[in-house]
Amino acid sequence: MGNKNNNDHSELDEETLFIVSQTFKALADPTRIRILYLLFEGEYAVNDIAEQLKLRQSNVSHQLRFLKNLRLVKYRRDGKTIYYSHDDVHVINILEQSINHALH
Amino acid sequence: MGNKNNNDHSELDEETLFIVSQTFKALADPTRIRILYLLFEGEYAVNDIAEQLKLRQSNVSHQLRFLKNLRLVKYRRDGKTIYYSHDDVHVINILEQSINHALH
DNA sequence: TTATCATATGATCATATATTCATATGATAG
DNA sequence: CTATCATATGAATATATGATCATATGATAA
Numbered sequence: 001m002g003n004k005n006n007n008d009h010s011e012l013d014e015e016t017l018f019i020v021s022q023t024f025k026a027l028a029d030p031t032r033i034r035i036l037y038l039l040f041e042g043e044y045a046v047n048d049i050a051e052q053l054k055l056r057q058s059n060v061s062h063q064l065r066f067l068k069n070l071r072l073v074k075y076r077r078d079g080k081t082i083y084y085s086h087d088d089v090h091v092i093n094i095l096e097q098s099i100n101h102a103l104h
Numbered sequence: 105m106g107n108k109n110n111n112d113h114s115e116l117d118e119e120t121l122f123i124v125s126q127t128f129k130a131l132a133d134p135t136r137i138r139i140l141y142l143l144f145e146g147e148y149a150v151n152d153i154a155e156q157l158k159l160r161q162s163n164v165s166h167q168l169r170f171l172k173n174l175r176l177v178k179y180r181r182d183g184k185t186i187y188y189s190h191d192d193v194h195v196i197n198i199l200e201q202s203i204n205h206a207l208h
Numbered sequence: 209t210t211a212t213c214a215t216a217t218g219a220t221c222a223t224a225t226a227t228t229c230a231t232a233t234g235a236t237a238g
Numbered sequence: 239c240t241a242t243c244a245t246a247t248g249a250a251t252a253t254a255t256g257a258t259c260a261t262a263t264g265a266t267a268a
Contacts, residue, residue: 027128
């Protein structure tokens with residue numbers, strides 16, 4: 001029958017819910033997945049990402065800001081160019097797992 | 105349908121992108137996370153989920169349909185009552201991992 | 209300084225999403 | 239059959255989100 005309504009499992013606090021949902025939101029958009037997937041290869045400049053994925057530069061920049069705010073990517077400046085790369089092993093592993101799971 | 109070839113550094117095909125992004129979308133909403141987290145305890149009736157989480161019945165029902173369409177939950181009827189439970193070990197593991205990661 | 213390159217930002221718009229209310233459906237008991 | 243309970247569904251709405259255009263910022267070289 002159904003669950004006996006025992007309350008030994010407490011509810012998630014609001015902050016945890018926010019962090020977890022935000023993290024998955026980052027992975028819930030095809031464009032961001034494509035960007036993160038491209039970064040599997042290594043670091044990329046903003047324009048190169050745009051060119052490679054056929055996206056507008058401003059679109060890529062907006063998405064990178066989103067990912068940067070969640071600390072999923074980091075950047076490094078070299079002259080006028082800014083190179084982005086992964087910055088969260090855990091989340092990147094989850095994405096990799098899920099892609100492989102979907103591919104097979 | 106789509107080409108799922110993934111040799112080295114080719115782009116992800118559209119179908120894979122859709123599957124992966126949809127799956128993460130399911131985990132990208134606090135309400136759905138709370139429901140899935142509650143189901144860690146076992147199977148629950150729709151009304152019990154609503155009561156436990158202080159959500160409207162229709163809201164719970166809509167979210168369960170969403171999760172059911174993605175085959176993240178399954179259901180079992182017993183009389184008038186319908187019990188929902190998890191139905192995707194992989195995704196549930198990912199959610200559990202991420203919650204634990206956020207909690208620590 | 210000015211010109212140019214690379215990136216970031218803000219405003220806007222169209223679409224997507226989460227929630228609610230009201231109602232429909234389906235199962236069961238009397 | 240009717241009444242009631244449990245769940246599902248559809249419409250409406252408010253908010254969130256993704257993409258675009260135009261422009262701003264910042265770095266570099268002449």
